[in-house]
Amino acid sequence: MLNSVQRAWRSVVRKPVKSLLLFLTAAVISLFLLSGMAAGQANVLSQDTARQAVGAGFRLDNNEKNRSRRYSEISERIGADTEGSLEGVHQKKMETAYGTQWIGWADNSFETLKLPDIEALAAVEGISDYNITTCVTTVRPVGFKRIEDPDLDQHQDLGCVTLLGNRKMEFDSNVLSGNVTLKEGRMTGPEDRDVCVISEELAAENGLALGDELSFGDRHDESGSAVQRAEIIGIYRTKQPMAAYMSGDTFRSENVIFTDLRFPEKAEGAEGDPCFEHAYFQVADVDRYEEVRAAMEQVEIDWERYDFIDRNGDLSTMSSNFNDLEKISGLFVAVTLLAGFLILSLIFLFWIRNRSRESGILLSLGVGKGSILGQLFLEAVLISSLAFLLSLPAAPGVSKLAADYLVAGQQKQAELQKAADADKVADGGRTESEQTVTGVKIAITGEMAGICGAGILLLTGGSVGVAGLFLLRKKPARILSELS
Amino acid sequence: MILEARDVSYRYKSQKDRPVLEHMDAAFSCGKLYAVLGPSGSGKTTFLSLLAGLDVPTEGEILYDGEPVMAKGLREHRKRHISLVFQSYNLIDYLTVTENVRLGGKKEPGKLLEGIGIGPEFWKRNVLQLSGGQQQRVAIARALASEAKVLLADEPTGNLDEATAFEVTAILKQIAHEEGKCVIVVTHSRELAGEADEIIRIGPAPLS
Ligand SMILES: Nc1ncnc2c1ncn2[C@@H]1O[C@H](COP(=O)(O)OP(=O)(O)OP(=O)(O)O)[C@@H](O)[C@H]1O
Numbered sequence: 022m023l024n025s026v027q028r029a030w031r032s033v034v035r036k037p038v039k040s041l042l043l044f045l046t047a048a049v050i051s052l053f054l055l056s057g058m059a060a061g062q063a064n065v066l067s068q069d070t071a072r073q074a075v076g077a078g079f080r081l082d083n084n085e086k087n088r089s090r091r092y093s094e095i096s097e098r099i100g101a102d103t104e105g106s107l108e109g110v111h112q113k114k115m116e117t118a119y120g121t122q123w124i125g126w127a128d129n130s131f132e133t134l135k136l137p138d139i140e141a142l143a144a145v146e147g148i149s150d151y152n153i154t155t156c157v158t159t160v161r162p163v164g165f166k167r168i169e170d171p172d173l174d175q176h177q178d179l180g181c182v183t184l185l186g187n188r189k190m191e192f193d194s195n196v197l198s199g200n201v202t203l204k205e206g207r208m209t210g211p212e213d214r215d216v217c218v219i220s221e222e223l224a225a226e227n228g229l230a231l232g233d234e235l236s237f238g239d240r241h242d243e244s245g246s247a248v249q250r251a252e253i254i255g256i257y258r259t260k261q262p263m264a265a266y267m268s269g270d271t272f273r274s275e276n277v278i279f280t281d282l283r284f285p286e287k288a289e290g291a292e293g294d295p296c297f298e299h300a301y302f303q304v305a306d307v308d309r310y311e312e313v314r315a316a317m318e319q320v321e322i323d324w325e326r327y328d329f330i331d332r333n334g335d336l337s338t339m340s341s342n343f344n345d346l347e348k349i350s351g352l353f354v355a356v357t358l359l360a361g362f363l364i365l366s367l368i369f370l371f372w373i374r375n376r377s378r379e380s381g382i383l384l385s386l387g388v389g390k391g392s393i394l395g396q397l398f399l400e401a402v403l404i405s406s407l408a409f410l411l412s413l414p415a416a417p418g419v420s421k422l423a424a425d426y427l428v429a430g431q432q433k434q435a436e437l438q439k440a441a442d443a444d445k446v447a448d449g450g451r452t453e454s455e456q457t458v459t460g461v462k463i464a465i466t467g468e469m470a471g472i473c474g475a476g477i478l479l480l481t482g483g484s485v486g487v488a489g490l491f492l493l494r495k496k497p498a499r500i501l502s503e504l505s
Numbered sequence: 506m507i508l509e510a511r512d513v514s515y516r517y518k519s520q521k522d523r524p525v526l527e528h529m530d531a532a533f534s535c536g537k538l539y540a541v542l543g544p545s546g547s548g549k550t551t552f553l554s555l556l557a558g559l560d561v562p563t564e565g566e567i568l569y570d571g572e573p574v575m576a577k578g579l580r581e582h583r584k585r586h587i588s589l590v591f592q593s594y595n596l597i598d599y600l601t602v603t604e605n606v607r608l609g610g611k612k613e614p615g616k617l618l619e620g621i622g623i624g625p626e627f628w629k630r631n632v633l634q635l636s637g638g639q640q641q642r643v644a645i646a647r648a649l650a651s652e653a654k655v656l657l658a659d660e661p662t663g664n665l666d667e668a669t670a671f672e673v674t675a676i677l678k679q680i681a682h683e684e685g686k687c688v689i690v691v692t693h694s695r696e697l698a699g700e701a702d703e704i705i706r707i708g709p710a711p712l713s
């Protein structure tokens with residue numbers, strides 16, 4: 022008596038044609054699953070010429086999408102309509118003339134690049150030096166006049182000047198680009214405390230010279246008593262006005278004051294709670310640029326938080342930060358699983374119908390329904406495992422195609438959204454940088470293959486089970502009339 | 506007496522008012538060839554299904570060795586007591602001749618096949634490359650491979666030409682007389698009926 026394993030093996034090997042449909046279906050499902058999973062963890066390579074690192078270096082910024090996602094996650098954890106603070110995010114109720122309003126904001130501890138991450142990257146071999154630049158910090162000028170446009174309505178403006186702290190000012194992007202040069206004195210360095218470098222226009226307007234001190238007030242402090250002082254150690258000039266961070270005289274080029282790294286936080290009344298916006302890493306040997314990049318990308322930090330930008334403005338965005346790519350690919354996997362389940366169930370139903378004579382013979386010989394179903398399951402597993410294994414070598418190519426397609430779709434979606442948003446009022450006058458997608462980097466990991474294999478096995482088992490319900494309903498009583 | 510139908514009635518669920526079999530009694534012994542005769546639609550196949558334990562009578566019972574077959578279960582009855590031969594396509598097409606015979610039971614397939622005139626040159630063949638008569642013989646060999654004492658066949662010669670049908674009939678008779686099995690054959694063939702030791706007639710179906 023042949024058992025179900027022996028029967029299954031012979032059935033698959035000797036009648037391969039009937040297995041073809043299942044084989045192809047399983048292979049397609051497997052490829053789709055792998056592609057979906059790979060796209061969900063892909064790196065989207067894009068170019069952002071507005072944000073390229075200057076010279077032979079790399080630049081590290083916060084990833085905007087990741088930032089807003091983290092913000093809403095934390096806000097959710099605090100709870101809707103709940104006052105509270107968590108990990109640098111704050112929510113507060115305000116009674117205004119218009120009724121109750123909720124305001125939420127994030128402080129420096131939330132916005133800043135993480136110092137340990139920067140230091141880990143700076144420690145990579147081949148990096149000769151690094152810089153950190155603070156967020157644009159607005160403070161009240163105390164005892165000196167800023168440069169103003171006489172034609173401008175200053176009611177909309179904060180009436181502040183802009184502080185820009187640097188660990189090493191010579192690596193500030195404005196300096197590296199050659200736009201900002203020293204007229205007098207020196208630039209700030211890592212050892213400096215409470216020093217600043219001002220524009221020649223500001224120096225002329227206020228009659229300031231090296232060695233003088235400037236005072237700054239926290240703009241949130243209404244009493245005006247909290248004042249920080251910094252010594253002028255340099256005066257700079259620009260070839261062209263620096264691009265304004267936002268509109269208004271607070272941000273105009275002449276009112277930008279470079280300071281040492283930790284001064285801006287002090288001036289805005291948040292000492293010990295810095296806000297670092299960019300980091301810059303200088304590559305010692307330009308010829309080893311790519312090598313250094315690879316080494317830096319190996320550093321284990323939470324890359325999802327960051328944009329890592331090279332001198333060409335090339336950066337790779339993890340799919341979780343690229344529009345809805347991660348969600349879309351998750352959906353893709355889910356749809357594949359569902360459709361796969363339906364199609365496989367139909368295929369097995371078809372099998373069972375086509376083989377009713379065979380199962381009738383077996384039943385009449387006293388073979389149990391379990392054994393017949395087991396045989397069917399084994400055949401299905403044999404074929405779909407083979408399909409899965411053979412799909413593996415094709416998976417990288419197909420995944421690449423699928424990912425390119427999904428990314429292109431997401432890109433188009435984002436452009437449509439942007440066009441639709443263009444009519445609306447711009448967000449605080451802040452311009453978002455322009456990214457062009459240049460490619461997708463995709464990898465099929467062993468983990469993905471494992472999940473896919475298990476998925477195929479489950480799908481096969483499940484759909485054989487469903488089809489098997491119809492076999493189990495089959496009454497032996499019909500066999501003789503069916504077979505005669 | 507090995508197999509007995511006692512006061513058996515049968516109605517298909519979809520046609521409750523029209524019984525296919527009504528109060529049938531029949532008894533079968535080893536060593537004999539029985540022919541079940543009756544017009545088309547009279548319930549011969551239905552009767553065989555009941556004997557084979559593929560279905561249960563609406564009323565009455567089937568006994569094997571004096572014991573109701575329901576007692577040990579129908580699957581047990583099919584597996585141990587009964588072997589079946591259908592009108593055609595009895596064989597599983599992805600198994601060889603020998604493997605098909607081996608499905609029937611533990612007995613050595615070679616001897617059984619030789620015994621009914623299927624030589625070794627056919628043993629490894631795909632069963633679809635056999636003629637209809639050869640296929641029926643293989644099906645009979647499979648039935649013989651088990652220890653079952655009862656062989657049931659539903660029109661085993663229905664698809665065969667006269668000469669081949671005659672050969673198959675001879676084999677069935679030989680199985681009954683020389684191997685001592687109880688062979689019950691549903692047939693329309695006068696020749697086969699003529700060879701039978703006993704004939705069971707199933708009356709014409711009552712017209713509704
Ligand atoms: N599944 C079924 N449901 C309802 N009625 C059925 C079913 N199978 C058979 N019948 C009816 O039961 C009666 C007996 O059928 P059965 O197949 O036993 O006849 P038979 O004597 O074997 O006929 P034949 O010589 O043509 O094979 C017929 O009238 C048939 O229409």
Ligand SMILES: [Mg+2]
Pocket residue numbers: 505549550551659
């Ligand atoms: Mg019939």
